[in-house]
Amino acid sequence: MKLDIVTRTETADVQNTIIAKIRDLINAKNLEPGDKLPSERMLSEKFGVTRSNVREAIQKLEFYGLLKSIPQSGTFVANIGVIAMNGMIEDILRLEEPDFKSLVETRILLELKTARLAALRRTDEDLYKMKEALDAFKEKVLNGEDAVQEDLLFHLAIAKASGNSTMNTFMLIITPEIITNFEKYHVCDKDLAESGIIEHQNIFNAIRDQKPQLAKQKMKEHFKMLYQYCYNI
Amino acid sequence: MKLDIVTRTETADVQNTIIAKIRDLINAKNLEPGDKLPSERMLSEKFGVTRSNVREAIQKLEFYGLLKSIPQSGTFVANIGVIAMNGMIEDILRLEEPDFKSLVETRILLELKTARLAALRRTDEDLYKMKEALDAFKEKVLNGEDAVQEDLLFHLAIAKASGNSTMNTFMLIITPEIITNFEKYHVCDKDLAESGIIEHQNIFNAIRDQKPQLAKQKMKEHFKMLYQYCYNI
DNA sequence: TGACTGTAATTGGTTAACCAGATTTAGTAT
């Protein structure tokens, strides 16, 4: 499941159609939080689609916290009123596939914050893990090898050290997509990697010394190149 | 599907076990990006679980961009090396359920950024949608009614106006969970709602006038109470 | 030897039957 859950457009279309019909049904029947939806079988018959299709649509709405399925009982409207429900479903239906620029922009936002938080909250174990990742990165770069994986792990170690599980999850979600795009557009050059050693070390030092503002600053410098690239794409 | 996809602990445990076994298998066979995994049937037999279990585990790894299933062909290791694969799977296995504090912290981070970006990029249509949401919010509050839904929609309208689809998605993901927790802990008081009108209006004005720094500032003021609450929990 | 071809096995995805538990309903005794 990608960020947008479905991959193939055809499947996505029929799923969005079902979601819209579920929304219409909730509106028509004036269902409120806690109310029960018709059974999956009834919905599949009513909408003229398979039960699998209905299940997937329900699961997507469950992912966004709008519905709640309870085994052997039914599917219920979550603790969200009909107004918010309509607004959120509209947003969900119009969600576009995340573009590279928005991914990078979001990554930078998260990285600056996690660096700062890591400087405030990192445990000794966090620090040890970060140092491991940093050393692995250095070794690869100094040997002239590709170190994109070690680079990634260093940043994920910071995210974990931030002590914020939500940001950690978000970093995990966007990181692979970033990597893929990096390789597609050949963003990472080798000369960037060498200066990367110093930059990583600076970030590490700031977090080690528990200097949040400095950590953020060093992270910002680290992303300077990326920033420019992102806005020139 | 919640942020952590699975809900019941038992199911989550068996799924994580399978994920760990898939990781071990990738390591043992030295599978590299593009290599094919054994078929779902073989894995289910090898691991002594059902094919459904294997499918769910694969889908979770696909969600995080580590595997890629191709119909009638097989499941393949994504464009990520074995080192990053191991690191990410370790993180995924240890991902904890997002706590309220981390949700609020992340929301504030996203809201400050989207407010700023919205001031830079909002279209006239974005502005119209925001005004709609703002008016609905005002009316409810002035009538003494609960306006948590309209409050939510105003913030989501800003997220959309930010022009960043990734942040928009993230806002959609965390918003319902925040709402649920708000109601559980009774965060929102009525007196907060009335001052909320002015604060919302200030944010709207700043975005309308395309003043990014001011928009961020007004959003920060809006979250001041929340901030304090978050750190006193 | 090598390119080609048709068939059989294998693949992830889909569907329909099945399951256990919750819910409703009908019946009965009070």
Added chain:
DNA sequence: ATACTAAATCTGGTTAACCAATTACAGTCA
């Protein structure tokens, strides 16, 4: 009428058979 019970029904979830497309391979012909 009411409280209670038991059977029938309905629920989301699970499983095993099925599907179409891909792949591997044996056989054939040049």
